[in-house]
Amino acid sequence: MLRRLPVYLLLDCSESMAGPPLDAVENGVVTMLAALRKNPYAMETVHLSIITFDAKARVTVPLTEIPSITPPRLKIRPGTSLGAALNLLQESLKNDVVKTTSERKGDYRPLVFILTDGQPTDQWRPAADRLRSTSPKPANIYGIGCGDEVDFTALNQIADVCLHMRGLSTESFAQFFVWMSASVQSMSVAPEEKVSFEKIPLQPGMELVDRANPPVLSERGERLFFHVCCRKTKKHYLMRYRYEPAFELYIAQDAIPLEDDFFSDGALKSPAVSSEMLHGNVPCPHCHADSWAQCGFCKHLFCIEEDFNEPFLVCPLCETKLTGFSGGSFGVEGSMG
Ligand SMILES: [Zn+2]
Ligand SMILES: [Zn+2]
Structure with missing residues (x-):
């Protein structure tokens, strides 16, 4: 069996995403799947899972090979349970990913993209700590905060790399998905590498967050x-x-x-x-x-x-x-x- 590159998308479907942003994310998934289907490396190695979160977290698409995925319809519900999403992610990683043994090479280290524009409404810290303290490192995690009200405190604790996408327009999301598709494709060719921002430059409106000095939210309950x-x-x-x-x-x-x-x-x-x-x-x-x-x-x-x-x-x-x-x-x- 070929070694797989598991990719997990964690998508915030809370009320703050209602309207054009959620439609844009839904279309983004469709575009990404189309791009991956055209790429023979990605077709062979990439397996994708989608976890959505609101007041609860759910596996909307279990880890599946690219040709067999039906793009999901996403629904808005209240709440941003990032902690629940992280717990579900950890459980999925444990159950899905084939470990390397003396007999065989397991899956490549999974890629995780967390897309949120909100402020977590649950206790996310214990879940984040558990994920961070797992050894060996279970995944390479990218946290993408969108909009100008995102709280980077949580993403900064969880992700290896934090990105800020300022706009919430359809265009911004489309560009983000183009970037993510390109990153996943580049990783499917050389899965041991990290996403390199020289090779896959960020799209306009996206920037790398300075982890030592993340943008701070002015006030809670905005x-x-x-x-x-x-x-x-x-x-x-x-x-x-x-x-x-x-x-x-x-x-x-x-x-x-x-x-x-x-x-x-x-x-x-x-x-x-x-x-x-x-x-x-x-x-x-x-x-x-x-x-x-x-x-x-x-x-x-x-x-x-x-x-x-x-x-x-x-x-x-x-x-x-x-x-x-x-x-x-x-x-x-x-x-x-
Ligand atoms: Zn009315
Ligand atoms: Zn009434």
């Missing part, structure tokens, strides 16, 4: 995500706010439609934020209602027109008939990460 139900269509969406220190307010950023089976269990709840701290609205992406309200019974949020003046309405989630709408301040729980 983003809040709210799960809203459209009153007219009963479809769900995610409303994202970002903290602006200059105003000491959370400013509405965007609203992104969610899959119907989106669930919010297991996510790290934010402490309740006063509605007075939330500024601005983004219209419901399903019915274009320009505001939102909270059900006094089930506490879920739903979309509503700013100038709504009917005598009552029915909560789309708990179906309670709601009368009397108070303005003023109330607490709203969102999720983070």
Whole structure:
């Protein structure tokens, strides 16, 4: 049997990736597989596994030879359980990788790429310590932080090499996947080597992170995500706010439609934020209602027109008939990460 080069992609599918970034990652995987399929070395040696993480971590694609992989559909869910993803990675490495014995050469040292734009919401340190202290070194790990809110504390502890991808545009992700495909192909020819940045130069918008001096996040809890139900269509969406220190307010950023089976269990709840701290609205992406309200019974949020003046309405989630709408301040729980 040929020696394999196992490659693991750890993909952050949390709320912070919702919208174009997640679509771009999904397309990136397709592009990468197409590139690897054209390369005879990669076709023979590379085996790929995809681990996705949100509130939980799951093996979305078990370690598979390139010709047999179906590109997965990725789904947004709340939470960024990096620790759970690392535990699952370690378990996979243990189960998947063929060790070298006196009789035969095992697999090449696996390559791991961790792609995240968020801040971990679970206890990632024990998992990181366990991975780092495993001997012999189980994999060469690349940590890729995307966007300008990434926390490099965790990636710096875990990865051998940290890269920063500033933009979250479709273009930035496309370029990243081109770079990663080229790196994997170059490793499939000479698997004992490290990825060399001279041979495979970084794409525009990507930079090597100075590990001694990683970029620091200015403040924790900069983003809040709210799960809203459209009153007219009963479809769900995610409303994202970002903290602006200059105003000491959370400013509405965007609203992104969610899959119907989106669930919010297991996510790290934010402490309740006063509605007075939330500024601005983004219209419901399903019915274009320009505001939102909270059900006094089930506490879920739903979309509503700013100038709504009917005598009552029915909560789309708990179906309670709601009368009397108070303005003023109330607490709203969102999720983070
Ligand atoms: Zn709506
Ligand atoms: Zn309700």
